[in-house]
Amino acid sequence: MTQLQLDLQLRRRRTRRWQEEAIKGLLFLCALLSIVVTVAIIAVLARESFTFFRSVPVWDFLFGTRWTPLLEPRSFGVLPLLSGTLMIVFGSALIGIPIGLASAIYLSEYASSRVRGIVKPILEVLAGIPTVVYGYFALTFITPLLRVVAPETNIFNAASASIVVGIMVLPMVASLCDDALRAVPDSLRQGAYAVGATQMEVATRVVVPAALSGVMASFVLALSRAVGETMAVTIAAGATPKLTLNPLESIQTMTAFIVNVSLGDTPTGTVEYQTIFAVGALLFCITLVANIAGYRIMRRFREVYE
Amino acid sequence: MSGVLESPANLHRRRTMARAFRTACMLLAWLCLVLLVVLLIHATYEGLPWLDLQFLREFPSRFPERAGIKSALYGSLWLISLTAGFSIPVGVAAAIYLEEYARRSRIHSLIEVSIANLAGVPSIVYGILGLTLFVRWLALGRSVVAGALTMSLLILPVIIIASREALRAVPDSIRQAASALGATQWQTIRHHVLPSALSGILTGTILALSRAIGETAPLIMIGALTYVAFVPAGPMDAFTALPIQIFNWVSRPQQEFHQLAAAGIMVLLTVLLLMNAAAVIIRHRSQRNRL
Amino acid sequence: MIAEDALKIATQHSAAATNTDPPLLQAHDVSIYYGETAAIKDVSVVATERSITAIIGPSGCGKSTLLRAFNRMNDFIPDARLAGQIRYRGVDIYQPQVDPVEVRRRVGMVFQKPNPFPKSIFKNVSWGPVINGFKGDVPGLVESSLRKAALWDEVKDRLNDSALALSGGQQQRLCIARALALQPDVILMDEPASALDPVSTARIEDLLFELKERYTIVIVTHNMQQAARVSDFTAFLDAGKLVEFGETDQVFTRPKQKRTEDYVSGRFG
Numbered sequence: 001m002t003q004l005q006l007d008l009q010l011r012r013r014r015t016r017r018w019q020e021e022a023i024k025g026l027l028f029l030c031a032l033l034s035i036v037v038t039v040a041i042i043a044v045l046a047r048e049s050f051t052f053f054r055s056v057p058v059w060d061f062l063f064g065t066r067w068t069p070l071l072e073p074r075s076f077g078v079l080p081l082l083s084g085t086l087m088i089v090f091g092s093a094l095i096g097i098p099i100g101l102a103s104a105i106y107l108s109e110y111a112s113s114r115v116r117g118i119v120k121p122i123l124e125v126l127a128g129i130p131t132v133v134y135g136y137f138a139l140t141f142i143t144p145l146l147r148v149v150a151p152e153t154n155i156f157n158a159a160s161a162s163i164v165v166g167i168m169v170l171p172m173v174a175s176l177c178d179d180a181l182r183a184v185p186d187s188l189r190q191g192a193y194a195v196g197a198t199q200m201e202v203a204t205r206v207v208v209p210a211a212l213s214g215v216m217a218s219f220v221l222a223l224s225r226a227v228g229e230t231m232a233v234t235i236a237a238g239a240t241p242k243l244t245l246n247p248l249e250s251i252q253t254m255t256a257f258i259v260n261v262s263l264g265d266t267p268t269g270t271v272e273y274q275t276i277f278a279v280g281a282l283l284f285c286i287t288l289v290a291n292i293a294g295y296r297i298m299r300r301f302r303e304v305y306e
Numbered sequence: 307m308s309g310v311l312e313s314p315a316n317l318h319r320r321r322t323m324a325r326a327f328r329t330a331c332m333l334l335a336w337l338c339l340v341l342l343v344v345l346l347i348h349a350t351y352e353g354l355p356w357l358d359l360q361f362l363r364e365f366p367s368r369f370p371e372r373a374g375i376k377s378a379l380y381g382s383l384w385l386i387s388l389t390a391g392f393s394i395p396v397g398v399a400a401a402i403y404l405e406e407y408a409r410r411s412r413i414h415s416l417i418e419v420s421i422a423n424l425a426g427v428p429s430i431v432y433g434i435l436g437l438t439l440f441v442r443w444l445a446l447g448r449s450v451v452a453g454a455l456t457m458s459l460l461i462l463p464v465i466i467i468a469s470r471e472a473l474r475a476v477p478d479s480i481r482q483a484a485s486a487l488g489a490t491q492w493q494t495i496r497h498h499v500l501p502s503a504l505s506g507i508l509t510g511t512i513l514a515l516s517r518a519i520g521e522t523a524p525l526i527m528i529g530a531l532t533y534v535a536f537v538p539a540g541p542m543d544a545f546t547a548l549p550i551q552i553f554n555w556v557s558r559p560q561q562e563f564h565q566l567a568a569a570g571i572m573v574l575l576t577v578l579l580l581m582n583a584a585a586v587i588i589r590h591r592s593q594r595n596r597l
Numbered sequence: 598m599i600a601e602d603a604l605k606i607a608t609q610h611s612a613a614a615t616n617t618d619p620p621l622l623q624a625h626d627v628s629i630y631y632g633e634t635a636a637i638k639d640v641s642v643v644a645t646e647r648s649i650t651a652i653i654g655p656s657g658c659g660k661s662t663l664l665r666a667f668n669r670m671n672d673f674i675p676d677a678r679l680a681g682q683i684r685y686r687g688v689d690i691y692q693p694q695v696d697p698v699e700v701r702r703r704v705g706m707v708f709q710k711p712n713p714f715p716k717s718i719f720k721n722v723s724w725g726p727v728i729n730g731f732k733g734d735v736p737g738l739v740e741s742s743l744r745k746a747a748l749w750d751e752v753k754d755r756l757n758d759s760a761l762a763l764s765g766g767q768q769q770r771l772c773i774a775r776a777l778a779l780q781p782d783v784i785l786m787d788e789p790a791s792a793l794d795p796v797s798t799a800r801i802e803d804l805l806f807e808l809k810e811r812y813t814i815v816i817v818t819h820n821m822q823q824a825a826r827v828s829d830f831t832a833f834l835d836a837g838k839l840v841e842f843g844e845t846d847q848v849f850t851r852p853k854q855k856r857t858e859d860y861v862s863g864r865f866g
Binding site: 489 | 705
């Protein structure tokens with residue numbers, strides 16, 4: 001075989017090269033879709049919000065205290081919705097964070113692998129139950145229970161919704177904290193035991209502080225999830241936007257508002273309809289900031305231990 | 307001397323606190339089981355009397371005794387099938403690109419950031435997107451296909467993340483062996499990497515779809531009807547779904563409808579149970595084969 | 598050592614080569630960089646037809662890097678860069694128009710840790726030829742490849758069993774059969790017996806003697822005795838530089854460099 005012949009034999013086969021590039025291009029487009037979707041969400045929310053803010057000044061929206069977009073006299077202050085959401089977030093944090101963290105500490109520091117094999121799947125099941133089911137549970141079980149204890153509780157109230165949202169986020173907290181605690185090297189624990197610390201002291205004063213950013217990240221991500229929670233609060237917390245600190249009253253969250261407007265007959269193109277996008281944009285911004293913060297904290301944790 | 311060693315009283319106090327702490331953590335961990343059991347028992351107690359064959363065969367009605375879940379069940383099946391058809395190929399393709407082809411670049415980082423962010427966006431925002439994009443812009447109306455496309459976008463990040471993990475788990479020695487035999491990159495992926503990662507991809511996909519079955523908010527946004535007395539005959543038809551029907555019943559004041567909702571919940575949870583069981587079986591089978 | 602010297606040494610004792618045919622495989626002043634660091638620098642070796650060339654040296658001296666350059670497996674490392682030339686039958690295989698896939702069809706490789714595909718024994722051997730367009734008698738090709746790898750008698754009744762059920766030594770011979778099925782000219786072996794027990798190692802070494810009659814083999818090994826037993830030519834690398842290249846006999850009994858002598862007599866490495 002001559003040199004030239006051999007050289008040609010080793011050259012790229014044009015058809016095969018073309019096929020490979022085509023496949024690679026197709027796969028790339030599928031991956032690019034994620035950027036497209038992100039841009040689409042931002043574009044849709046931004047465009048309609050800008051239209052909204054031509055009718056309603058941003059200042060009135062962000063700092064107004066009356067939210068009555070569908071009733072006369074109309075007012076578009078979003079603070080009642082925001083306070084409703086924050087009440088749910090705060091209430092769910094009260095339930096989800098302590099139970100989640102305590103469960104994680106139990107699973108990583110105390111439990112045998114047999115117990116872990118039971119409790120971890122239970123947490124996964126809790127996490128997989130759809131939110132409508134939790135909403136049902138809040139309305140038909142928790143609220144009657146609350147009314148026994150405190151008869152002035154409204155049928156729709158923030159407390160029972162907070163409780164179930166807390167149950168919803170606790171598997172996330174437990175799972176992320178468990179991962180974080182288990183990543184702490186055993187040598188730290190051994191060192192503490194060697195100076196005579198009790199197991200509780202080791203857990204609370206050595207392990208949790210060492211895993212702190214992982215634990216904090218889990219809190220932030222759970223709170224972000226609570227902000228975005230929709231169906232449970234729509235079913236159980238009510239549809240009356242108001243600024244209140246009383247968890248036994250009915251309120252309305254940002255997410256519930258969006259659902260309720262969609263279920264109604266508001267004609268498209270009107271200012272009332274555009275409130276969906278304005279509130280949606282606010283919701284998106286809050287969860288985006290919370291998620292970015294959570295991931296940053298998580299990454300700092302990973303840098304230390306992995 | 308006594309400054310160095312602690313007093314027996316102090317040691318006792320510390321030990322008691324340690325015991326109490328352990329008990330508290332244990333109780334709180336088992337509380338999760340209690341909550342789950344209470345929830346299931348409550349739903350079963352309320353819903354079981356209403357759960358019969360007639361319930362599965364009838365359409366919803368103003369009269370609770372005659373109401374059924376047929377339209378919702380069929381609607382959910384339609385929805386899941388179409389969602390799977392859209393999201394699985396695209397999600398797995400994206401995962402393959404990111405794991406097997408992509409090199410470090412700005413686009414690559416942007417894609418990774420996008421996926422991580424999309425995974426945390428509330429489902430109702432996806433509903434807003436679906437409403438604007440699919441129902442209005444593409445003029446698909448309040449159809450099953452619009453719902454499926456919206457749901458596909460929602461679970462796409464989950465499928466991508468799960469598939470990437472499955473692909474990452476395939477040992478690199480296999481890829482090297484295939485390349486050394488003169489295989490192109492796609493030949494290596496198609497014949498060796500994908501088949502090895504298949505069970506992990508399937509498991510992740512089933513779990514993503516089971517999340518989609520329970521989602522309500524996006525479907526409400528795109529206009530899934532809450533009172534539907536027919537079964538969809540084609541992808542462009544209007545529809546309802548299990549969680550929407552449950553939501554509709556729960557929102558009514560009468561207690562009978564709440565109990566109907568509980569029956570619907572039992573059906574929904576059964577479907578979820580079957581899907582998760584399938585995922586677990588697949589995972590077990592593949593682990594057994596590997597040994 | 599400059600390239601011309603390496604060529605002279607190799608061709609002096611090669612029975613098949615004439616002075617006009619280019620050598621089968623040649624590294625010509627090759628340097629390989631990972632980012633800014635040089636893994637090997639200015640190395641020139643030659644592998645002639647139907648011979649075994651051993652590359653020896655202490656850990657981390659760049660033996661595997663050099664070996665992997667011969668079939669462009671270093672392409673998979675993101676920062677790797679090659680200066681100099683690697684010539685297969687006189688053709689520089691790092692030219693932009695050369696398809697690495699075509700190179701790997703002709704230059705086979707066996708890895709340190711046996712890595713059969715999680716498929717049947719038959720499929721392991723038949724996959725390479727089939728995807729490369731082989732249209733002939735596949736079962737016949739599988740049988741002859743397994744025979745050449747001295748594995749046929751042990752597996753002929755269970756070709757459809759999973760390859761992962763074989764022992765370590767059998768798996769490695771399967772990997773050799775897999776490489777042979779493509780009918781390459783050259784087989785590169787990266788410490789093929791280092792993950793195996795002594796009995797399997799001995800069988801692989803016997804196999805090498807058989808294979809030498811038809812194939813050209815380049816083998817990396819940290820086992821000096823193995824290199825001395827098996828190879829015709831030896832290249833000694835240390836810290837990325839070629840210290841000495843010559844006939845195995847000469848390198849081991851009358852080394853020209855002091856460093857070589859220190860290494861082969863066990864004073865370091």
